[in-house]
Amino acid sequence: MRRFTAPAAALVLGLSLVPAPASAQAPGAEVRPVRSVDLERYQGRWVQVAAIPQPFQAQCARNDNAVYTLLPQGQVQVVNSCTRADGGTTSLEGRARRESPGSTSKLQVSFVRTTEGWNFDRPGTYWVIGLDRDYRWAVVGAPDRRSGFVLSRTPAPSKKDIAGMTTALLRNGYDLCDFEITAQDGGAPESVPLCPAG
Template sequence: MRIRAILATAVVALAALTLTAAPASAEARPVTPVASVDLTRYQGTWLQLASVPQPFQAQCARNDRANYTLLPSGQVKVINSCTRADGAVFALEGRARSAVPGSTSQLEVSFANIGGEWNFDNPGTYWVIGLDRHYRWAVVGDPTRGSGFVLSRTATPTPAQIAGIATTLLRNGYDLCAFRITAQDGGAPRPIDLCTR
């Protein structure tokens, strides 16, 4: 029951913020990465609370998460996993590296390992555009707003954390209604669209 109440609070808070956003100016706002990310603190497991649905996640029914490990090379080992509808766990390993020399908030990601080497010829864009100062939540996006991921260390963020997430998305010109809440054990009981249109 508590989980549903938190989810309802999250939806109401995000919807209220959406209504106060100026749609005309949202598109003009650039997507801006945070100044820097301490990759050592960023390591560990992040639960996906919501995302702009992506084709590669179509097989995922719940428990989408990412685990990051900083490697001695400076690259980040990425393991994305989720639970499929049949209960099986799907996992995929990749690597992330700086897309801009010296930047820790603008990364590129590859899931193509060819002959033991990670191929970055056509990488995914991974910009950290919002980050809680205690590293409890993060928002990841890209300059086109074609992808967006809300990550949290827990399945039940506080209302204050939700407000910070929503503010980050709106400041970067995202349409909150493009996001779908991710089902997580201990969190949202089922995947649902954030807004009904």
């Protein structure tokens, strides 16, 4: 499988699909969340630039995005939406909460609602492992690296921002070839693997 360095991956995310040398993936690196996240600043709409494909997104053809709203009790409302191949829109609401009282970069997410409220018996792991100081982009992962999401406030982030996103993934031991670029109106024209075949 082809590996990409941080600069080459930035070119790939920028849709200049070119061959690149061996990966700068940090061998044996642990997945580490950022020190803290200002959840008020983290609110709002995030566009998915790239992600490790997930079963729950199978119906999405383009425009995957999430809107986060901080609620009075400290939880975060999560509304994920995307455009299907037939042109319709799909959305799903959930809740996120802190994994522990002192943590703002380690969250748990539930999309299971019961009559008693949101069920966090088997929550999804949502660790912010990369974050721009101006909250222009964020990288979300999990300790097992089975999920990974590259988020931006805009569908076409700058090369500087793409380089920051890529560095965050590599620093946390992610294989960039597990990711797929997300098609976005105003951004990538189609969903393609981050690492071209061959």
